Amino acid sequence: MSLPKSVGSWLLFLLGLLFIGVAAFIDHSQYQTILQLEKGTDLEWGPALFRGLMLLHGTVLIAVVLLRARFEDPVRATDENESPNFSLSRAEVVFLLVLTLVATALRIPNLDSPLWVDEVLTLVDFVRAPWGEVISSFPNQNQHMLYTISAKISSTVFGESAWSVRLPAVLFGVGSLWALYLLCRKLIGVPAAMLGSVLMMVSYHHVWFSQNARGYTGLLLFSILATWIWLEALERGSWKLWVVYSLLVAFGMWVHMTMAFVLAGHGAAFLAGLFLESFRIGRHYLQQDGLRRAFVKPVVAWLIAVSVTLQLYALALPEFFAAALHEESRNSIWTDPSWVVGEIVRAFDIGAGGIIVVSAGLAFLGLGLASLFRKNRHAAILMVFSPFVSGAVMLMAGHNLFPRFFFFAAGFAILIVLEGASVVAGLAARAVGIVYSNEQLPSLMWAALIVLMILVSSTTVPKNYYLPKQDFPSAYDYVEENRADGDEVVAVSIAGNMYSKYFGPDWLQAENVEDLKKIQTEHKKLWLVYTLSPEIKAFHPEMWKIIESDYVVVMSFPGTLNGGEVVVSRRQDEGDNERK
Structure with a gap:
């Protein structure tokens, strides 16, 4: 045992002491005061878990610093000499800088357009909340905690607006292009990394989510960064890389808990490698004691990732288990897998061309996966396993299958498509080569295919700019301009929540069929506004029957959220109902 010698070691040592001090001297009763929570707020067992984990992490940090020499990696010197090449050439740096500028420019138009349902809930329920409530509450699955924190910082610095609340999404989105470049660069080379990152840059869905x-x-x-570091850590065996991997997983979990599916993909590929040599990657697998070494480091990394994740969520976990975990998704078109495919096709909005593009994409995915499986089975299985298990779990749970729940795998999909394009180009070049022999032909045809994909995809990007995601303000203005004296307006279900909380608090709100019946009894001349009809049909079927029978649609305001039209209707008079 020896005292810390480097500045970094001293910082870790002092951080460990700080953690232990927080655990020892701040008791359960003080957390409500420190977090400035309302009186009566019960954090239950959250503070106890938080303190226990602080004590654990503080002790581990101090032990690592003091006992580091005893547990020094016997091949550490070799690892350092074979450390991953993270350096970029001048051409790569220029490319990534240009990519960043262009990607940012593509994500600025319409950034300040009206918020849609989930964004309004994020802003009103979480971003506007006090800091103590932000890190200690998890009432529903709309809480993406790290994003909430980022958006709160942004809106505090720049003032509350649609663009400031969305700014972190832009930054994360642009950052994911760099991450994809690094992953593609490692697995399929620099040219593919460049074209792949450009392809994702002009993806309609990537711009939408950014x-x-x-x-x-x-x-x-x-998801992409953790996968890249996972592959590097397996090959190099460096403890530093494993710690970085753990932190990336923890931060991914802090954004959204479906990061667990990415972790499951890594675990599945790793377990396959333990038993099947063809799934192994990295020098340590091939050493005499490689299996033992390969097993210990990932398991320790996973334990670190889990414990750090628990630390980050500790104060909010009691509410998560009591409320958010039990959110209900009722049977609707949103639980139908075919609906997900349809949404992807409709996003291209180019008629039969959309079907052709998606069909070609699926073909490229299949060919690419087969090719990648032959070249690197470990990478192939971890990329497929994550979205597959995610979908299977949601299907078994009867959960809504929104496309956004699979967006974390978008980088994997693009990498596999690039590989599939290489296969198609090779087959085409072989056919052409019968009459024309050129060694560069497969590469040229592959590049041409990817450029064609980029051009087709780029034509869908402007669709993000024409309309807001949901157009609640236009519906509000239309009704206010056309309603007569004595007319009342009721917004129902989700639309009622939106207008009462954000867009039009002066309108009546009907959360259920009883509310609507009462309002109809009190007001004969009535406008009714709704959105996302599958939700009403699933959760309020009697309300939907009334809407269909008693109201006539007078205007519908579309948005880029498919199926998210804000519909304005008017109540028919009794004579109309009788004639109907």
């Missing part, structure tokens, strides 16, 4: 005040681009960023 302008969405939710944590999905952050989840994408940490």
